[in-house]
Amino acid sequence: MPNIRTDLASEAYELLAEAAQEIAGVDVCKDKHDSVQITRVEIKTEEAQAKMGKPIGNYITMEIPDTKTADQEEFNSACHALSDEIKKLVNLNEKTNILVVGLGNWNVTPDALGPQVVSKLMVTRHLLEYIPEHVEEGIRPVCAISPGVLGITGMETGEIIRGVVDKIKPDLVIAVDALAARSMNRISTTIQLCDTGIAPGAGVGNKRKALNEETLGIPVIAIGVPTVIDAATITADTLQTVMNEMLNSVQKESEFYRQLSSLDRDEQYTLAKEALSSNMKDFIVTPKEVDHMIDKISKIVANGINLALHENINLNDIEAYVS
Numbered sequence: 001m002p003n004i005r006t007d008l009a010s011e012a013y014e015l016l017a018e019a020a021q022e023i024a025g026v027d028v029c030k031d032k033h034d035s036v037q038i039t040r041v042e043i044k045t046e047e048a049q050a051k052m053g054k055p056i057g058n059y060i061t062m063e064i065p066d067t068k069t070a071d072q073e074e075f076n077s078a079c080h081a082l083s084d085e086i087k088k089l090v091n092l093n094e095k096t097n098i099l100v101v102g103l104g105n106w107n108v109t110p111d112a113l114g115p116q117v118v119s120k121l122m123v124t125r126h127l128l129e130y131i132p133e134h135v136e137e138g139i140r141p142v143c144a145i146s147p148g149v150l151g152i153t154g155m156e157t158g159e160i161i162r163g164v165v166d167k168i169k170p171d172l173v174i175a176v177d178a179l180a181a182r183s184m185n186r187i188s189t190t191i192q193l194c195d196t197g198i199a200p201g202a203g204v205g206n207k208r209k210a211l212n213e214e215t216l217g218i219p220v221i222a223i224g225v226p227t228v229i230d231a232a233t234i235t236a237d238t239l240q241t242v243m244n245e246m247l248n249s250v251q252k253e254s255e256f257y258r259q260l261s262s263l264d265r266d267e268q269y270t271l272a273k274e275a276l277s278s279n280m281k282d283f284i285v286t287p288k289e290v291d292h293m294i295d296k297i298s299k300i301v302a303n304g305i306n307l308a309l310h311e312n313i314n315l316n317d318i319e320a321y322v323s
Helices: 009-018 047-051 072-089 113-118 126-128 156-168 229-249 256-260 265-275 290-309 315-322
Strands: 024-033 036-043 058-065 098-102 141-147 172-181 190-192 222-230
Touching: 009 024, 009 036, 009 047, 009 058, 009 190, 024 072, 036 047, 036 072, 058 072, 072 156, 072 190, 072 222, 072 229, 072 290, 098 113, 098 156, 098 190, 113 172, 126 265, 172 290, 190 290, 222 229, 290 315
Parallel strands: 098 141, 098 172, 172 222
Antiparallel strands: 024 036, 036 058, 058 190, 190 222
16 A cells, blocks of 8 residues: 555555556445445455555545534434444344443544543443443443543553453444544545554554454444544645646646656655654644544544433433533
């Protein structure tokens, strides 16, 4: 796969397509749920896994309306669309015990998606254990944890999660984390789901040991939202725009035109990264309104999880429960 940094399977596929690389063993289809555009990517072979840089499995990318301008109807549609996609990835029965893990650092806003989602969840495991007679039918046992990061706790996130899983023995883990994208247009407007698990810290380039069925012994569904973009990617985008303008203004027969037009996207990214000073190569960038974005998108993710895990509830029930 081209070395441009992205955590989104749909973007990885687009990069390979742009580079005119053959992509056997990957199935892609498009779908729509009201105002939400959905791309489903299934990686089926080890060869495709190596090219895509993603494990074999299913990846669903949902493109939702911009949270800065979305109205209530679009907000509700995004919640229900996410709920439907979660249900398609997991097999739930009335006694399925679910652990939701909010990955990330609550002290760093672009990395606080996971903890923010956990704060908006309907956690019910304790209610079903201690006062089951007061719990409505269709409510499943859900518990949640925000384990923090190594720098805060001194413990690897994977160690904490494995300890919790061993103790409470859930049937399913849903892990929520911030991701990195290759395009600014994806920031807070894209939700990715996959059934392959997740590596904590992926969005900020600090991957820890993966949380997946192999390491935890139970299915792991990952939900991620891009909140940052690599500085080198932005530089490469700017470089491409400048190059396109230059190509339009020089003679097509010239050597300069030939050299410019021969640079593919991957080469532009490498050139941009080399051009950045050494102390800027690992910069990641997030929009200035990231606080508002995280608040809005965390509500959509939390509502989608709540609607998927508990039957016979609606968004009004959720608002009353978590407010």
